[in-house]
Amino acid sequence: MNKQYYICVWGHCDSGTKTLFSFLSLKMSSACIRRTLVAVSQSFIPSSCNFLAFGLHFSPSPAARDRQTAYTNNRRFSSFTRILRSENKVTVNFINRDGQKITVKAAPGDSLLDVVIEQNLDIDGFGACEGTLACSTCHLIFEEDVYNKLGPITDEEMDMLDLAYGLTDTSRLGCQICLTKSLEGITVRVPDSAVDIRQPTDAGTSSSA
Amino acid sequence: PNKSAKSPPRYCGGPPSNRKSQLGLALFLNLLSRSFGNSVHRSWRLSDYCSTEVGASHTGRSHCQSRLDIQVDLFERLPVPFGLVRFGVAPDHPEVKNVINTFTQTALHERCNFFGNVGVGKDVSVAELRQAYHAVVLSYGAEGNRRLGIPGEDLRGVYSAKDFVGWYNGLPGNKELRPDLSSETAVVLGQGNVALDVARILLSPLDILKKTDITQPSLEALAESQVQRVLIVGRRGPLQVACTIKELREMVNLPGTMPDMVTTDFEGVASVLKDLSRPRKRLTELLLKAAQGAASRQAGASRQWGFHFLRSPLEILPADDLTSTAGIRLAVNVLEGSHEGARAVPTGEVEELKCGMVISSIGYRSLCIDPAVPFDHHKAIIPNTVGRVQTGAGLYCSGWVKRGPTGVIATTMNDSFDTARSLLQDIEAGVIDVYSVKPGSRAVLSSLDSRGVKWVSFSDWEKIDKEEVRRGQRVGRPREKILDVAEMLRVAHS
Numbered sequence: 001m002n003k004q005y006y007i008c009v010w011g012h013c014d015s016g017t018k019t020l021f022s023f024l025s026l027k028m029s030s031a032c033i034r035r036t037l038v039a040v041s042q043s044f045i046p047s048s049c050n051f052l053a054f055g056l057h058f059s060p061s062p063a064a065r066d067r068q069t070a071y072t073n074n075r076r077f078s079s080f081t082r083i084l085r086s087e088n089k090v091t092v093n094f095i096n097r098d099g100q101k102i103t104v105k106a107a108p109g110d111s112l113l114d115v116v117i118e119q120n121l122d123i124d125g126f127g128a129c130e131g132t133l134a135c136s137t138c139h140l141i142f143e144e145d146v147y148n149k150l151g152p153i154t155d156e157e158m159d160m161l162d163l164a165y166g167l168t169d170t171s172r173l174g175c176q177i178c179l180t181k182s183l184e185g186i187t188v189r190v191p192d193s194a195v196d197i198r199q200p201t202d203a204g205t206s207s208s209a
Numbered sequence: 210p211n212k213s214a215k216s217p218p219r220y221c222g223g224p225p226s227n228r229k230s231q232l233g234l235a236l237f238l239n240l241l242s243r244s245f246g247n248s249v250h251r252s253w254r255l256s257d258y259c260s261t262e263v264g265a266s267h268t269g270r271s272h273c274q275s276r277l278d279i280q281v282d283l284f285e286r287l288p289v290p291f292g293l294v295r296f297g298v299a300p301d302h303p304e305v306k307n308v309i310n311t312f313t314q315t316a317l318h319e320r321c322n323f324f325g326n327v328g329v330g331k332d333v334s335v336a337e338l339r340q341a342y343h344a345v346v347l348s349y350g351a352e353g354n355r356r357l358g359i360p361g362e363d364l365r366g367v368y369s370a371k372d373f374v375g376w377y378n379g380l381p382g383n384k385e386l387r388p389d390l391s392s393e394t395a396v397v398l399g400q401g402n403v404a405l406d407v408a409r410i411l412l413s414p415l416d417i418l419k420k421t422d423i424t425q426p427s428l429e430a431l432a433e434s435q436v437q438r439v440l441i442v443g444r445r446g447p448l449q450v451a452c453t454i455k456e457l458r459e460m461v462n463l464p465g466t467m468p469d470m471v472t473t474d475f476e477g478v479a480s481v482l483k484d485l486s487r488p489r490k491r492l493t494e495l496l497l498k499a500a501q502g503a504a505s506r507q508a509g510a511s512r513q514w515g516f517h518f519l520r521s522p523l524e525i526l527p528a529d530d531l532t533s534t535a536g537i538r539l540a541v542n543v544l545e546g547s548h549e550g551a552r553a554v555p556t557g558e559v560e561e562l563k564c565g566m567v568i569s570s571i572g573y574r575s576l577c578i579d580p581a582v583p584f585d586h587h588k589a590i591i592p593n594t595v596g597r598v599q600t601g602a603g604l605y606c607s608g609w610v611k612r613g614p615t616g617v618i619a620t621t622m623n624d625s626f627d628t629a630r631s632l633l634q635d636i637e638a639g640v641i642d643v644y645s646v647k648p649g650s651r652a653v654l655s656s657l658d659s660r661g662v663k664w665v666s667f668s669d670w671e672k673i674d675k676e677e678v679r680r681g682q683r684v685g686r687p688r689e690k691i692l693d694v695a696e697m698l699r700v701a702h703s
Binding site for chain 1: 302619
């Protein structure tokens with residue numbers, strides 16, 4: 001659903017001038033906000049400038065807000081900051097299920113799910129619950145040294161990861177991993193999702209999820 | 210018609226236009242069919258113009274030389290789509306329903322059509338569909354439930370979880386269930402996620418439920434509910450529970466409730482923890498913690514829930530009036546073997562529990578909707594090989610009717626991808642003759658019209674959707690579901 005976002009874009013050029021570029025109130029989905037800000041940054045802001053965009057979200061109605069914060073362990077961030085300087089991109093490599101390597105550049109702060117969605121990567125069935133820790137379809141496998149550098153894993157993420165097909169010791173959910181400069185150049189593998197009829201199915205899970 | 214894509218798909222691989230995406234399209238369309246007792250059939254009609262390439266990103270490295278614009282038509286028994294995502298997922302799990310956005314994007318694709326209110330096997334036969342389309346995929350899920358097969362099963366106060374869940378989720382056939390919530394203790398038979406959903410809905414504070422899309426009549430009934438204690442009974446032990454940790458954690462954290470379990474049921478469990486796989490280990494640790502009372506007990510917790518292990522139902526006991534439920538007689542079991550393969554063996558001892566409601570959550574069951582389709586009545590699935598039904602080319606199945614009624618959305622989704630792969634392989638191999646001309650929906654719809662069947666398009670569903678959301682907003686809820694097919698049709702065709 002579309003939320004009301006209040007966007008403040010503040011920046012300064014290397015020459016030292018501080019300028020408030022704009023204060024916008026936009027109603028759109030959070031993915032659109034990110035896309036809009038990325039597009040704006042790429043079109044209008046010269047690369048010699050740094051700037052920061054703040055997006056704050058206010059729920060438009062009690063019903064929507066309550067649903068968002070309803071009794072669930074899956075709270076979503078409702079604000080984000082984004083460093084949009086075009087040189088501040090992080091390169092990420094995805095090894096798809098067919099072995100094909102996809103290399104993209106993405107902004108620090110984006111989750112790996114965001115990257116897959118925004119860049120429309122051809123990975124089937126990725127991100128069904130849209131990043132709310134209610135599925136395991138954004139399951140990714142990391143290299144061990146990278147895995148050890150990642151942020152802490154919550155019980156909620158582990159609960160969903162436990163259901164993932166092909167779980168490994170270096171598996172995480174892509175929606176919970178946000179890019180930072182220290183993750184520059186990492187390679188993540190998209191695990192197989194096929195349910196082979198010769199293999200036993202995952203331990204007796206039934207329908208509620 | 211109204212096929213404009215509203216916003217870019219939130220879900221990777223939604224309706225794009227390149228070669229790989231045609232496969233993607235076919236694969237994703239399977240998602241729409243995860244259904245709860247609804248006849249959803251997907252049929253492909255291949256366009257008359259075939260040329261150039263079909264990509265094969267998922268069916269191995271093979272390439273063939275014809276590009277196909279695959280047209281997919283979905284037939285659904287109810288006027289509304291989405292099946293279990295709408296009628297099975299609990300009202301307090303709204304984030305699980307986010308996948309509806311993905312399904313919607315797929316349904317809005319220009320080569321996809323939705324036809325609701327069409328009962329396959331009733332309004333149109335599978336044979337007619339096979340004549341009209343190059344391929345037919347049956348993915349109508351599991352509309353029935355496994356019976357207990359014990360005396361007292363038909364007493365008032367005994368319900369299948371399928372019906373109880375259908376009741377609080379607004380499935381039209383369960384509108385008149387009127388479950389008896391007047392007794393203090395309810396027994397749920399089965400220890401899977403559906404059993405936990407039922408327990409949680411029975412014990413959730415009303416403050417939580419009234420912000421969800423649970424139906425208004427259910428909310429009112431639950432507001433009057435006298436149920437204070439729910440026992441979740443299973444044949445085997447703690448190491449064999451079929452539920453998953455997220456649902457168990459929700460029970461442990463449920464406000465106003467506390468766990469009430471017998472710690473002797475857990476003897477020997479702690480010592481095998483280290484040998485378990487991580488998912489089973491974490492689940493068992495949480496269960497152990499809850500049983501030992503180390504889990505948080507909220508102040509003022511007046512409602513209780515607990516797992517009751519090693520018990521099989523023998524008989525449901527009537528009250529003095531001989532029509533309502535007063536209790537349940539259970540056989541006491543021991544386990545032979547260990548872990549997933551352990552078997553419950555009766556000891557000869559019995560136990561009786563007092564209760565006024567029994568909800569049987571021992572599994573859904575697919576039905577045979579058309580005698581022309583082979584059906585294994587023992588396993589209650591359509592016999593198949595990787596989704597191919599062996600009655601000549603062009604008939605497939607996917608989802609619960611193919612593999613049996615277990616699995617979360619991701620499991621069923623991946624299974625659908627498998628069936629789609631089989632179908633696409635058959636196209637490539639020429640098993641499906643894409644060069645024969647098939648009439649597609651034209652033929653089916655004209656038959657339906659002549660039979661007076663008022664089918665519902667996707668944009669008609671969108672009218673129903675808007676109306677439900679509008680009614681919900683009036684009472685501060687995400688939606689107020691329409692509970693009645695006639696009213697759905699009235700709104701759809703208004």
